[in-house]
Amino acid sequence: MPKFPTAIDDASSLFTPVDAFQSKPLETTATNAIGAGDSTISVASTSMGFADTYGILSIDDELIIYAAKTANQFTGCIRGAFGTAAAVHQNGSTVRANMVSGFLTALQSAVLAIENELGAVSARNYVRSAGDQVVTGNKTFQDGAQFGSGAKSGTGLVRLPNTGGVKWRRADDSGDLGMALNAQNHLAMDAIVDFAPGQTFGAFSYPDAGYASKGIVQVDPAGGLAVESGVLSLPPSGASPGAYPKVTVDAKGRVTAGASIAAADLPEHTHTASDIVSGELPVKVQKDGTDIGTRRAINLVEGTRVTISAADDPTNDRVSVIVNAAPPVAGEITNALGYVPADRAGDHFTGPVDCGPHQTIGGPLENMAKHSENFAAAAWDKNGGSCSVTSSAIIAPDGNHTADAVIAVTTTPVIQQQVAGLTDGGTYTFYIWARVLSGTRKISLAIVNNAYAAYLAGPTQVTLTTSWQRFNVTGTLASGQTGLWIVARQFAGNGDDWTTGDINLWGACLQQGADAQKAYARTWTSQTPHMASGVAVGPIVIAASDNTTSPIKVTGPGSNLADSTLLELTANGELILAGGSGNGYRFAELMEASNPTGWSGVIKVKNSAGVTLGYILLYSSP
Incomplete structure (x- = not known):
């Protein structure tokens, strides 16, 4: 069926079935069975007058449109055309075509040419007698033109010839107004052009004082213009005529000349404390969100292993500061959350055989967890690849690069170790240092029984920050049990948020007892049992803290x-x-x-x- 004027037709849409009895039909026979969905129909011959393209076939009660033909086939068939039903036809079925349908193709090219020239509804190339129409391009009217016989709904720029007259319709639709232009394209006689309030125009050209005939332009106050002595003008701006620095204006404030302002055009001024209205600098000096003070200078002070170099950069109006931090010296850290470097074993300590503020040889210096600082080791199970481990670049609590970054691979990362050789039914505490590089992150710690069927402790949620913290959980083995699992994981039941990214771990430790011991023994492939198995120490100065304790x-x-x-x-x-x-x-x-x-x-x-x-x-x- 035709699609014009909604859209441009094509060859396939300019067909209409014609009564087969109006002329002698063309006939041939099918050489194969025809399925209801076949788009190619094989026949004995197509050379008996069938149209080369876009003909209409009739097989039984079905009408079919074909796009092209070969010697023995009709191709590109549209089945069930013109409201008929696509059907299955037997081999040998009669295939007919009305000759009149073939003659329709001779009209297609002419019809399509006309449609393309006129254009569809969305892009017409002609002006209709009624209705809204957008016309693009410059239009020349040689014999005059009349606009706005009805209510005026919009206004644009209209170019007028030097001779003749143009009729304008009043904004209130009360009648026509006469107007003509002189050789200077100015109004040649008195006329009134009445613009509707609030309308804007692309350009105006009006006579200045001195012309014999002046056009009078009457503008509603809402239009924003004013009338001065019968000449359209703008109200005075209040500026005095004359030349200003880099800008020249006339009596009405219009800029008539100008140049770029250079730095030398600005007055020089040195700011003093009195220029600061509030008495304070715009930016307060703070540390961790707490005000330090308000001063006119900030002093950069070097610290231990930190050097500062600063230079004025007047070209970019800034001061460049470079802070350099030297790497830590081995053994320089004397105490970091309970850990004492080995090279300070010769120091004098207080307490009964005390190896530092937190490591007491008389206490349970014990670690039943293996690979306490190597979470990449196979002893640390990753729960089927839920996480991966790499060395961390941050400084561990021992002052060295011995920490690991544990990176979530799935949304439920778990890192854990099965520990054996424990005291039957004993109580054990799992300790671990943890932190993140930025922000905070919540994870859970737990102790699980050896069969991995029940929690002995936790899961307990802990919040990691950018500082090292040592966390612990305590659980008790059932009678007859000598093994357990120590676990750090993402646990949705606690609302943890370690579903992506990494955390930093160091110093895993499993000690017997329920008290939070601060002693820590580093382990590798084997465990460090209780003191009964011995401890190797460096030079120690032994001194009792008082006269009541055996040194x-x-x-x-x-x-x-x-x-x-x-x-x-x-x-x-x-x-x-x-x-x-x-x-x-x-x-x-x-x-x-x-x-x-x-x-x-x-x-x-x-x-x-x-x-x-x-x-x-x-x-x-x-």
Whole structure:
């Protein structure tokens, strides 16, 4: 069916079925069965007058439009045309075509040429007698023109010839107005042009004072223009005529000349404190959001391992500051959240055999977790690749680059380790240092039983910040159990937000007991059990914090005393030696020896009950 004027037709739409009895039909036969969806129909021959393109076929009760033909086929078939139903046809079916339909193609090119010249509704190339119409391009009217026989709905620029007259319709639609232009394109006689309020115009040309005939332009006050002595004009701006720096204006404030303003055109002025209205600088000096003060200068102070270089950059109106931080010196960090570097083991410490403010040899210096600072190790299970591990560039709590970055691969990252060899039914605390590079992040810590079927602790949510923090959870093994899992993970049930990005971990530790011990033992492929297995230390200066605590005591197998003491220096200054089958002995009271000559003194020997057994003589050469 035709599509014009809504759209331009094509060859396939300029067809109408014609009564087959109006002329003799063309006939041929199908050489294959025809399916309802076939677009190619094979026939005995198409050379009996069938149209070369876009003909109409009739097979049984179905009308078919074909796009082209070959010697034995109709191709590009549109099935079920003109409201008929696409059907299956048998081999040998009669295929007919009305000859009249072929003659329609001769009219198609002419019809399409006319349609293209006129244009569709959305882009007409002609002006209709009624209705809105947009006409583009410059239009020349040689014999005059009349605009606005109805209500005026819009106004644009109209170019008028030097001779003749143009009729204008009043804004109130009350009648026509006569107007003509002189050779200077100015109004040649008195006329009134009445513009509707609020309308704007692309350009105006009006006579100045001195012309014999003046056009009078009457403008509604809402239009924003004024009338002065019958000449359209703008009201005075208030500026005095004359030349101003870089700009020249006339009496009405119109700029008649000008040039770019250079820096030399601006007055010089040195700002002083009185120029600051509030008495403060526009920007306050703060530290962590707290006001430090308001001054006219900021002093940059170098610190430990930090150097500052600054230079004035007048070209860019700025001061350039470079801050350089030297890497930390090994052993320089004396205390970082409970960790003491090994190269400070020779320092003097307070407390009973105290290796620093937080590491007491007498305490449970123990770590049953393996690879405490290597989370990339296979001992740390990643739960099927839920996360990956890489070395972190930030400084760990020990002052070195020993921390790891654990990066979420899935939205539920988990890093965990199965720990064995624990005390049956014992209580254990899992510690770990953690932080993030920026902002905050919430994760959960947990202890899970060895079968990974129940939580022994947690999951407990902790909030990581940009500072290292040591977190811990405590759980108790069931009777008969000697293994468990230590876990750091994203847990949706707690509202955690570690679904992407990375966290930094360091110093995983599993110790027996429920108290938050600050001691930490670094581990690799093996565990560091309790003190009973021994501790290797560097040079230590031993000093008691007062006169009531023994500064040193060694216990172990082989002692014959009830408290398993092997060696003890008591608060009374006695040295106790125990072992073997005896009861242990005490050495005390170095005394002067008066007899025999040559002995310089004696050491009193006591049994474990403190009863004096005798003396050991000390001999000195005369």
